[in-house]
Amino acid sequence: xxxxxxxxxxxxxxxxxxxxxxxxxxxxxxxxxxxxxxxxxxxxxxxxxxxxxxxxxxxxxxxxxxxxxxxxxxxxxxxxxxxxxxxxxxxxxxxxxxxxxxxxxxxxxxxxxxxxxxxxxxxxxxxxxxxxxxxxxxxxxxxxxxxxxxxxxxxxxxxxxxxxxxxxxxxxxxxxxxxxxxxxxxxxxxxxxxxxxxxxxxxxxxxxxxxxxxxxxxxxxxxxxxxxxxxxxxxxxxxxxxxxxxxxxxxxxxxxxxxxxxxxxxxxxxxxxxxxxxxxxxxxxxxxxxxxxxxxxxxxxxxxxxxxxxxxxxxxxxxxxxxxxxxxxxxxxxxxxxxxxxxxxxxxxxxxxxxxxxxxxxxxxxxxxxxxxxxxxxxxxxxxxxxxxxxxxxxxxxxxxxxxxxxxxxxxxxxxxxxxxxxxxxxxxxxxxxxxxxxxxxxxxxxxxxxxxxxxxxxxxxxxxxxxxxxxxxxxxxxxxxxxxxxxxxxxx
Numbered sequence: 001x002x003x004x005x006x007x008x009x010x011x012x013x014x015x016x017x018x019x020x021x022x023x024x025x026x027x028x029x030x031x032x033x034x035x036x037x038x039x040x041x042x043x044x045x046x047x048x049x050x051x052x053x054x055x056x057x058x059x060x061x062x063x064x065x066x067x068x069x070x071x072x073x074x075x076x077x078x079x080x081x082x083x084x085x086x087x088x089x090x091x092x093x094x095x096x097x098x099x100x101x102x103x104x105x106x107x108x109x110x111x112x113x114x115x116x117x118x119x120x121x122x123x124x125x126x127x128x129x130x131x132x133x134x135x136x137x138x139x140x141x142x143x144x145x146x147x148x149x150x151x152x153x154x155x156x157x158x159x160x161x162x163x164x165x166x167x168x169x170x171x172x173x174x175x176x177x178x179x180x181x182x183x184x185x186x187x188x189x190x191x192x193x194x195x196x197x198x199x200x201x202x203x204x205x206x207x208x209x210x211x212x213x214x215x216x217x218x219x220x221x222x223x224x225x226x227x228x229x230x231x232x233x234x235x236x237x238x239x240x241x242x243x244x245x246x247x248x249x250x251x252x253x254x255x256x257x258x259x260x261x262x263x264x265x266x267x268x269x270x271x272x273x274x275x276x277x278x279x280x281x282x283x284x285x286x287x288x289x290x291x292x293x294x295x296x297x298x299x300x301x302x303x304x305x306x307x308x309x310x311x312x313x314x315x316x317x318x319x320x321x322x323x324x325x326x327x328x329x330x331x332x333x334x335x336x337x338x339x340x341x342x343x344x345x346x347x348x349x350x351x352x353x354x355x356x357x358x359x360x361x362x363x364x365x366x367x368x369x370x371x372x373x374x375x376x377x378x379x380x381x382x383x384x385x386x387x388x389x390x391x392x393x394x395x396x397x398x399x400x401x402x403x404x405x406x407x408x409x410x411x412x413x414x415x416x417x418x419x420x421x422x423x424x425x426x427x428x429x430x431x432x433x434x435x436x437x438x439x440x441x442x443x444x445x446x447x448x449x450x451x452x453x454x455x456x457x458x459x460x461x462x463x464x465x466x467x468x469x470x471x472x473x474x475x476x477x478x479x480x481x482x483x484x485x486x487x488x489x490x491x492x493x
Contacts, residue, residue, distance in 0.1 A: 009043060016341065017341065020035065034097070035101055054448070068253060070155070085098065111301045114453075122160070129160065129270055136375070156210075195262040196262075209233050226276035227274060237261045272488040285414075293343060293416035299453045303424075350408065403483055
């Protein structure tokens, strides 16, 4: 009976992810239909755009690292990939399974080309702090601009900026942030803040229009003063002086951001001063490290597909797949892919259980149900940006988001991130080792997957840091995510 209602993509998803079938049979058909439709779009995107261009683009961006193919983002607009994290009340497509759909989308896109997929995914990472901080004052401006641009196939994108030249992984965990050598600093001035310093290795940094940026107000007390800002390209003193020559995932830029006396108004502080570790880092990592695991899984799946094509091709009259050792290796590789999927889906479904309540509740629905013209009135915007406006939003978030839930989500995210990345590297390494030095198209694909997978062990916190996060939450109980409280001492009302 199920097969009669499903497309081939739906059947594949149910075979690969039995949890989706369980949800379907338990009455969640509407949400699962949306998931299947999204993956069908991703398949079409890969088939018609990403796969035919991936190797050519990878080689071109080795020679011309500053080149960016804007057609990537225009195509992403066509499929609505840029608003997958934006609530439907604002015109986005975030549905019942927002986190799960994001993870499955990245798995699918990365099986074609993870560089092209990252150009799309890094944008959602930039959007995430606007969502998790409950910055409602900017939802009707920034998020609506993204949606409107997407519908016109004129991409407006965001980027997330936390890494600094001498402080990479350090800024992603409270224990290390306290010792970090920071270069970017924000100073309070009348009406706002002035930012000076640099951020580096920022995905989509050279293309984005908006940036969520974390900075210390006092570099001698970084953890206590870590604050999240919304920065717009075009603010005086802001520039992106260079992009990096990357080893993998080349189709997406990693750029340096330079801040030279950049004035950021008070209205562009997301949450309270000093709440940046909670709403700007740990809550984001809890939502984003799982999808990095799905990126690694998609890369591994792509490598496996090309290895399988190689194994089925005759060489000197014989097919490698006819050997038992090749067949056993294929089984091992599929095991790695499915192990990864179990880990990142556990994180994704927990994320939907947690964030679903925060984004779909009577108060939020009532607020987003108001006419946009009312929500964007100066009086309303001033209230939402005020101390008491932020207190109201934080009270709502704390009612639905519990510290223990967010801490568990961070643990599952870090576990998925390092395990999936390491499995992807092992799969690609094993495939290359078996294929040997021959020059074939299948091997060129697997070699690209190897370079692409390496990046997943590094970004969103190195795998070493993510192991420490799991240890500190699970065994030592020294790390806990704290959702910002309604009222914050030391912040002027």
